[in-house]
Amino acid sequence: MSVEEETEPPAPNCFRILIATDNHLGYLEKDPIRGNDSFQAFAEILTLARDRKVDFVLLGGDLFHDNKPSRKTLHKTMTLLRQFCMGSNPVAFSFVSAQDETFKTAFATVNYMDPNYNVSIPIFSIHGNHDDPSGDGDLCALDLLSAAGLVNYFGRAEKVDDVQIRPMLLKKDGGVKVAVYGMGNIRDERLYRTFVGKKVRMFRPKEDTDEWFNIFVIHQNRVKRGPTNYIPETFLPDFLHLVLWGHEHDCHIDLEQNDEKGFYITQPGSSVATSLSEGETIAKHVGILEIFPDKEFKLDKVALKTVRPFVMGDIVLADIKLKARQKMDEKRISDVLCDKVDEMIEEAKQQWLAADDEREEEDFPKPLIRLRVDYSNFTTLNPQRFGQRFVDKVANVKDILHFHRKRQVNTDKKSK
Amino acid sequence: MSVEEETEPPAPNCFRILIATDNHLGYLEKDPIRGNDSFQAFAEILTLARDRKVDFVLLGGDLFHDNKPSRKTLHKTMTLLRQFCMGSNPVAFSFVSAQDETFKTAFATVNYMDPNYNVSIPIFSIHGNHDDPSGDGDLCALDLLSAAGLVNYFGRAEKVDDVQIRPMLLKKDGGVKVAVYGMGNIRDERLYRTFVGKKVRMFRPKEDTDEWFNIFVIHQNRVKRGPTNYIPETFLPDFLHLVLWGHEHDCHIDLEQNDEKGFYITQPGSSVATSLSEGETIAKHVGILEIFPDKEFKLDKVALKTVRPFVMGDIVLADIKLKARQKMDEKRISDVLCDKVDEMIEEAKQQWLAADDEREEEDFPKPLIRLRVDYSNFTTLNPQRFGQRFVDKVANVKDILHFHRKRQVNTDKKSK
Ligand SMILES: [Mn+2]
Ligand SMILES: [Mn+2]
Numbered sequence A, B: 001m002s003v004e005e006e007t008e009p010p011a012p013n014c015f016r017i018l019i020a021t022d023n024h025l026g027y028l029e030k031d032p033i034r035g036n037d038s039f040q041a042f043a044e045i046l047t048l049a050r051d052r053k054v055d056f057v058l059l060g061g062d063l064f065h066d067n068k069p070s071r072k073t074l075h076k077t078m079t080l081l082r083q084f085c086m087g088s089n090p091v092a093f094s095f096v097s098a099q100d101e102t103f104k105t106a107f108a109t110v111n112y113m114d115p116n117y118n119v120s121i122p123i124f125s126i127h128g129n130h131d132d133p134s135g136d137g138d139l140c141a142l143d144l145l146s147a148a149g150l151v152n153y154f155g156r157a158e159k160v161d162d163v164q165i166r167p168m169l170l171k172k173d174g175g176v177k178v179a180v181y182g183m184g185n186i187r188d189e190r191l192y193r194t195f196v197g198k199k200v201r202m203f204r205p206k207e208d209t210d211e212w213f214n215i216f217v218i219h220q221n222r223v224k225r226g227p228t229n230y231i232p233e234t235f236l237p238d239f240l241h242l243v244l245w246g247h248e249h250d251c252h253i254d255l256e257q258n259d260e261k262g263f264y265i266t267q268p269g270s271s272v273a274t275s276l277s278e279g280e281t282i283a284k285h286v287g288i289l290e291i292f293p294d295k296e297f298k299l300d301k302v303a304l305k306t307v308r309p310f311v312m313g314d315i316v317l318a319d320i321k322l323k324a325r326q327k328m329d330e331k332r333i334s335d336v337l338c339d340k341v342d343e344m345i346e347e348a349k350q351q352w353l354a355a356d357d358e359r360e361e362e363d364f365p366k367p368l369i370r371l372r373v374d375y376s377n378f379t380t381l382n383p384q385r386f387g388q389r390f391v392d393k394v395a396n397v398k399d400i401l402h403f404h405r406k407r408q409v410n411t412d413k414k415s416k
């Protein structure tokens, strides 16, 4: 790790916010190699929040991978949150909207205003589709973190067919005002219908209506995965300035403006790859958002350093010059694929080394490698047996190879 | 509820401790009538701790009924603990032994000494057999409460065949010194063997060794349920002054001296009936223990008021004068049993009213009723169908009747 210069805390005329999403804590927790990846990335994010002295952390949902996280995952998460977020550094902004309107709990308070807790980094999070409320009591894992004073869970709509969203109003002494609207995940088709029926209503503050920088946090399909199985950006109101879009795991954190509506969208993407898909190979980032008076803002992206390297590749066996009888020769094919995988491992290593001057070759972690093999007219191999050759070199030995018959079209319909 | 006089906080020369055990939070949580009973009793206990201004609460295990409490139960528990235990009232005793020796967590601290938490009532608890560490990570539900700063979980032995117990050393300004030794549940036969092998060792403080009031918290069979399926009181060392014995659900909270060893034992019993057995009918209490200099102490017992009334009875059908042909007449038998159950409900009501002047008849909660029926030479009834007559009067309609052929001997081998 490089030695960071000491960061100054944000001035009173600036909100500094760490934005991240889809941390999927507990993903593959029983995997002896990858089991800690989600936590490692989350710890890096929390370290960044602390080092950059942000005012707060804003998360876009899917903090947990499983709706009912294991005891171990809950325990690790609570421990991390207590280690990083509790502290005597005072929080430098005011929560000026009614707290009980946002936090419908027995405590009805944002954690840092509870006199019994010293919170130095408040976290605000909506729920995703992986960690949505369910079961007896209609609770979600975030409700537990909220009861423990570790996270501020917001954005849960009372009715899915009549969604009313009231913002958290946050103010700094220097006069910056930020309104944070949130909407935890709702099934896309259903929410689409609710939008079409004009039943998603966002209530702007009556006072100084136009002085707020309006952020919206959403966890839905952004990519059109069916006629109504997504939320078109244009459904969102044009009074917004910035949309933090969760659920989509591809990191497209750089601001994209919606020309029709004028607002900007940032899609941080997941902090751990939960599928071996193209989108998850994009280098993973979180953002440091700064908001100034007059709704000026900027977003710095920060690459996550602890994320396991991931290289994906394609090979078409038909492109390899083999005689007809060799096409069914498993040994021959296996050797070809091994060479290719070795190349990919090397590529992963070079990328990893290039990303940071101070990295040493010997610290290179086992990468994720996915090789898509078009095997038309050839025999396939047993991917698990093939993987055995790479137990010391690759993190996902069981599913390095993915055999298909034609060049695969990436349909990207997986659960995010 | 009666209006309590304002209690003075304990003087500096007095430790005031609320003792309770076997709260079995979440017991029958899905039962529409009894689902909240365990929480109601626990809330009463916490209210008492607050009203009596105790220095701390000491629990004897089985705080939870299920090893993996449901999300709802965890959430209710965390909410209750935060409501009652967090607060700005300062804690008036010092924790003078090494905290990291007792609390082997990332925080290595007793909750009230963590500068980021305001705790006004620290809770100390060992685990029971219902909520013992298990599974991936070898954690128990108390570890979650501990990570959240809500409970101080102590007394977990590292090895079951070489148990080393170091006390928490607690001191008040007025010179009272209390050493609290704890041992979370271990399978009885196994622990018996460890005791016999002289491998249960309790380490007394080297300084002022004889000045400490020594409490031991244990969660094991006290009743001999097999040759080595219990822990004889005489296994415990005679330097102890008081043993808080958990696991046994019968309330025998009044001090009993072990003549051979000299120490006293208090067995508070469970705060919710988890079986319809004789022992659970004993009125449920918790204790207010006060410890003064020179190892003087007293224990006041306090009856729990929110506990559901429970009456148990016996009937021998042969004692009823019926003609031979009526002995197989379900209707006739049912009427007899109904009358008996009605009597028992009335008995429950009278007991309940008598226990507190301010109770009103209309507030009488549905009681637990268990009628043991010796049906030798008679027909039995379907207990569930029978119970339907009492849906408005009894809490446990499905298992009011228990048919047996001879007068039952209470073997008391149930899981506590
Ligand atoms: Mn998602
Ligand atoms: Mn996701």
Ligand SMILES: [Mn+2]
Binding pocket: B062, B128, B129, B130, B219, B246, B247, B248, B415, B416
């Ligand atoms: Mn027990």
Ligand SMILES: [Mn+2]
Binding pocket: B022, B024, B062, B128, B130, B247, B248, B249, B270, B415, B416
């Ligand atoms: Mn018990």
